[in-house]
Amino acid sequence: MPIPVTKHPVRVRVAPSPTGDPHVGTAYIGLFNLAFARSHGGQFVLRIEDTDQKRSTRQSEEAIYKSLRWAGLQWDEGPDIGGPRGPYRQSERSDIYRQHTQLLLDSGDAYRCFCTAERMDKVREEQRARKETARYDGFCRHLSPEESDARAVAEPHVIRLKFPQGGETVVPDALRGAVVYDNSQIDDQVLMKSDGLPTYHLANVVDDHLMAITHVIRAEEWLNSTPKHLALYAAFGWEPPVFAHMPLLRNADKSKISKRKNPTSLEYYQRAGVLPEALLNFLGLMGYSRKDAAGQDVEKFTLDEFIADLDLARISLGGPVFDLQKLDWLNGLYLRAMTPEQLADRVTAFHREDDRHAAAGHLVQERVTSLGDYFDHAGTFFRGAVEYGLTARYFLVGASSRKKTAVRLDRPQSLRFFERAIAVLEEQAAWTPEFIETRLRDICTEANVAVGDGFMAVRVACLGRPTSPPLFESLQVLGRALTLSRLRHVAGLLADAQFLQRALADVEAEVAAARAALQPPTPTPEASHA
RNA sequence: GCCCCGUUCGUCUAGCGGUCAGGACGCGGCCCUCUCAAGGCUGAAACAGGAGUUCAAUUCUCCUACGGGGCACCA
Numbered sequence: 001m002p003i004p005v006t007k008h009p010v011r012v013r014v015a016p017s018p019t020g021d022p023h024v025g026t027a028y029i030g031l032f033n034l035a036f037a038r039s040h041g042g043q044f045v046l047r048i049e050d051t052d053q054k055r056s057t058r059q060s061e062e063a064i065y066k067s068l069r070w071a072g073l074q075w076d077e078g079p080d081i082g083g084p085r086g087p088y089r090q091s092e093r094s095d096i097y098r099q100h101t102q103l104l105l106d107s108g109d110a111y112r113c114f115c116t117a118e119r120m121d122k123v124r125e126e127q128r129a130r131k132e133t134a135r136y137d138g139f140c141r142h143l144s145p146e147e148s149d150a151r152a153v154a155e156p157h158v159i160r161l162k163f164p165q166g167g168e169t170v171v172p173d174a175l176r177g178a179v180v181y182d183n184s185q186i187d188d189q190v191l192m193k194s195d196g197l198p199t200y201h202l203a204n205v206v207d208d209h210l211m212a213i214t215h216v217i218r219a220e221e222w223l224n225s226t227p228k229h230l231a232l233y234a235a236f237g238w239e240p241p242v243f244a245h246m247p248l249l250r251n252a253d254k255s256k257i258s259k260r261k262n263p264t265s266l267e268y269y270q271r272a273g274v275l276p277e278a279l280l281n282f283l284g285l286m287g288y289s290r291k292d293a294a295g296q297d298v299e300k301f302t303l304d305e306f307i308a309d310l311d312l313a314r315i316s317l318g319g320p321v322f323d324l325q326k327l328d329w330l331n332g333l334y335l336r337a338m339t340p341e342q343l344a345d346r347v348t349a350f351h352r353e354d355d356r357h358a359a360a361g362h363l364v365q366e367r368v369t370s371l372g373d374y375f376d377h378a379g380t381f382f383r384g385a386v387e388y389g390l391t392a393r394y395f396l397v398g399a400s401s402r403k404k405t406a407v408r409l410d411r412p413q414s415l416r417f418f419e420r421a422i423a424v425l426e427e428q429a430a431w432t433p434e435f436i437e438t439r440l441r442d443i444c445t446e447a448n449v450a451v452g453d454g455f456m457a458v459r460v461a462c463l464g465r466p467t468s469p470p471l472f473e474s475l476q477v478l479g480r481a482l483t484l485s486r487l488r489h490v491a492g493l494l495a496d497a498q499f500l501q502r503a504l505a506d507v508e509a510e511v512a513a514a515r516a517a518l519q520p521p522t523p524t525p526e527a528s529h530a
Numbered sequence: 531g532c533c534c535c536g537u538u539c540g541u542c543u544a545g546c547g548g549u550c551a552g553g554a555c556g557c558g559g560c561c562c563u564c565u566c567a568a569g570g571c572u573g574a575a576a577c578a579g580g581a582g583u584u585c586a587a588u589u590c591u592c593c594u595a596c597g598g599g600g601c602a603c604c605a
Contacts, residue, residue, distance in 0.1 A: 017605045052604055117603080128531080134601065135532095158603055176535070185533050185601080193603040200605050224534055224600040247536080247598090254597055282542095285554090289543050297544065297553040316543070319598060323541050326555045336568070 003174045003215070003312045004242050010042025012215050014075075015204065017049045018060035020428070021265035021481065022067035024322070025219065025249055025257060028283045030073045031306075032246060032315075033217050035284075037076075038307045045211055046078035048089045049204070051197045056091070057428070067266035071276045072303060077211075085211040090203050097198040100206050100236070101159055101191060109235035110191060112148045112157045113140040135187035136160065159192035161201075161231060169227040174215075174244040175315055181227045189228045201225060205232040213241050217312070220245045221256070244312055247287045250319040257322055260488060263384070268481040272384030273350060277302065278331040286320040300333055356381050359477045363469035377469070381478050385489055386464035392503045394460040395490055398453045407449050414457070415494040417447050421458060422487045431480045433472035440472075461490040 014030040016023070037044040046068070050056035065080055077083025087093055104110035113136075115123075124134045141162065143151075151157070163186050171179040191202040198206070208216060223245045233240040251261040258264065263272075269279050284306045290298045301309075335343060351357060357378075364377040380386060393399050397417050398408030409417060424439040444454035459471050462483050468474055475483050493499045 015605090019605075049605065055604070113603095120603090171534095173535095179534070181534075187601085190603050195603075197603090199603070204605090219599095220535065221599055221605090245535085250598080252541080256598070285542060287542090289553090291544080291553095295544095295552095299542090299554055317536060318538095318543095319536075320543090321541055323555070326542065329555055332568085 003244065005040055005214075008040075008042075010037055010040040010215060011045060011211065011213050012037045012042065012217055013045035013047050013208070013211065013213050014073075015047040015049045015207075015218075016064050017052065017055075018057060018064060019052065019055040020060055021259075021267060022060075022064045024262075024264050024266055024269070024283075026064070027068065027071050027073060027266055027279070028249055028286060029217065029219060029246060030068060030071075031280055031283050032310075032312070034073050034075075035303070035307045035310045036215065036217060036312060039310050042214070043076040044073075045083070045085075045213070046075035046088065047207060047211070048079050048091075049200065050089060050091045051200065051203055053091075053195065053197065061089075063267065067270065070270050071266060072280060088211075090198070090207065093203070093207065094197065096210070097192070097203060097206060098196070101198070101202065104161070104191070104235055105159065107235065109162050110159050111141055111143065111162055111188075112152055113160045113188075113190075114143075114151055114155050114157045115139055138188060141188065156194045158190045158194050160188040161191050161228060161235070163188050163228065163231055169230060171223070171226045171230065171243065173223065173226075174242050174312060175317060176245070179223065179226075181224075183227070186227050189225075191232075201228050202232065205229050205236075208241060209233070209236070209238045215242045215244065217244045217246060220248050244315075246315065247317050247319045249286060250321045252321055252323075254319060254321065256319075259484070261492070262322055262324070263481070263485040265481040265485075267479070268384070268485050271354075271356075271382070271479055271482055273382060274327065274331050274384070275334050275346070278327065278334045280306075281334075282327045282330050285326075286322070287315050287317070289314075289316075300330065351382075354382070356477050356479070359473070363473050363477060367469065380463050380465075381474075381482075384482070384485070386486060388460070388464065388490075388493075389503070390507050391460050391464070391466060392493070392500060394457050394466060395494055396500070397447070397449050397457045399457075406453060407447075408453075409447065409449060411494060411497065411500065413447070415491060417443065417449070417454065417457065418461070418487055418491040418494060420446065422484060422491060425480070425484060425487070431476060433470075433476050436475050437472045458487070462486045 012033040014026060014033050016026045034044045036042075048061055048064070050061070061079075065078075068075070075081070077085065077088060079086070079088040082088075101110065105112070115136075119139075120136075123137050123139075127134050127137075140148075140160070164183055167183050169181045169183055169186070171181065173179050189201050190199050192198055207213075226243055226245075230240055249257040251257055253261070255261070263269070270276075280303055281301060284301065285299065290301065290306075290309050292298050338346065360378045360381050361374075364374060367377050368374050388395075395414055395418075396409060396411065397414045398406055420443045421440065424443060425436065427439070429435050440455060440458060441451055444451045447454065455471050456466060459468055459474075460466055462478060463471075463474055478486075
């Protein structure tokens with residue numbers, strides 16, 4: 001089934017929400033959107049969905065630009081570069097949403113809802129008690145226009161879509177055909193929040209239309225809300241775009257990819273020395289595959305080749321597990337394909353453009369004995385995961401203490417200690433040594449362990465060694481993305497009850513092998529007879 | 531709980547009624563080799579289960595199971 005392309009030019013978009021780190025899922029969806037646009041001579045738009053005032057930050061927005069550019073996903077129109085259909089930041093489009101909401105109010109396709117949060121909670125509770133689907137009960141749906149207008153003056157309210165009751169809605173999905181929904185399953189979605197800002201559903205439909213988006217290629221998590229979007233297009237009298245819902249990237253346990261179980265921040269990959277072309281190549285293998293003219297599977301390809309080949313209809317819908325091992329292999333393939341000069345240039349550029357060196361130099365200066373010695377001390381700042389051998393024993397918080405009275409945590413307690421550390425360091429705050437130190441001290445106190453012991457556990461987890469420059473400055477240099485990924489990695493290791501035993505067994509095996517190598521060779525029977 | 535989507539080696543996938551079910555990562559073995567990688571060769575490894583349609587089902591239909599997603603004044 002070919003993807004319908006009736007309108008020209010093709011216009012697609014990626015619409016991240018600037019809440020937290022730039023996400024690898026954004027790059028994944030961005031890649032397919034960009035490639036689709038390019039392969040049809042169309043445009044790729046970046047829109048910032050910052051209607052959640054509480055969580056959106058400008059800092060996160062900047063990080064998204066930086067990371068998407070790094071990855072090589074350059075947009076044709078966006079908040080930072082403008083374009084004919086702007087503004088591209090939803091927080092700057094409030095008037096547009098207000099006008100369109102008024103249109104729906106006037107036409108009777110939307111209505112004001114004065115229900116309080118308390119009432120909504122109660123309704124939901126009752127529905128749950130009766131084992132019904134929790135949905136809005138339509139309490140305000142039939143208020144008279146007069147009452148609605150009168151109360152609107154003083155009472156806080158939201159505006160809801162009057163979703164058709166009865167019948168069904170068919171979502172034509174370009175990847176899976178017609179998906180049918182019973183309208184009774186769908187409730188009256190809030191379109192405008194009481195703060196006067198639109199919800200995703202309204203903003204997304206209005207913007208997609210005004211920005212002349214022809215194909216909405218987005219993650220599968222949106223499939224179930226598409227009937228509401230279709231209802232909005234209908235209420236406005238607009239022609240809906242073509243929808244294609246991509247499978248969700250998964251963790252190893254098949255759940256939706258999450259930072260708990262995978263590095264999801266694009267900054268992580270950049271700072272871990274992953275080549276952007278390798279990352280895109282890898283993402284292009286998720287749910288998709290290609291063959292060469294001879295029918296052989298092709299694993300390695302450039303963005304241009306991906307674009308030339310792209311056929312959305314070939315996307316496989318099973319959720320692909322994001323496998324770092326294969327990414328590593330691909331990255332190595334790219335590195336090996338370079339000439340030595342190219343490799344040197346890339347390494348040099350990677351380091352020259354990296355802000356870690358200025359601070360790392362400061363930390364390492366007192367410890368280096370030569371220029372070449374530098375990376376012995378600073379190398380850990382420029383890698384992804386670190387390997388732990390015998391040092392894994394420090395993960396049992398307290399294992400480093402020489403004081404007999406010191407508290408030592410067992411494995412589950414240590415795991416909780418690390419989880420706590422992750423939680424406090426995740427907090428949206430400036431990534432400074434002061435912030436890190438304060439938070440880590442707090443959790444040591446909470447856990448009732450000596451700060452030296454707690455810090456040692458974190459040091460080994462994040463830097464790989466029990467000796468390092470001052471911890472907090474080091475973590476600052478390492479950066480939030482790498483620090484958290486290493487802490488999460490260790491938490492994952494600690495979650496395995498057998499991990500430490502296995503690490504110990506590995507070490508013992510190594511020692512045994514070394515010992516065996518030291519033994520004089522036993523004379524062979526032949527030798528002794530001779 | 532309700533709704534929706536999905537299900538081929540551990541993982542990414544090819545397959546679109548008749549195949550020894552192919553490739554890739556990872557894993558094992560062998561070769562190459564001063565080490566380690568890389569590279570070459572090679573091995574183990576999958577159609578979730580059950581009905582039906584058909585001369586023939588991995589492929590089509592239905593049911594079940596399992597996985598995922600959604601059911602917010604978050605996106």
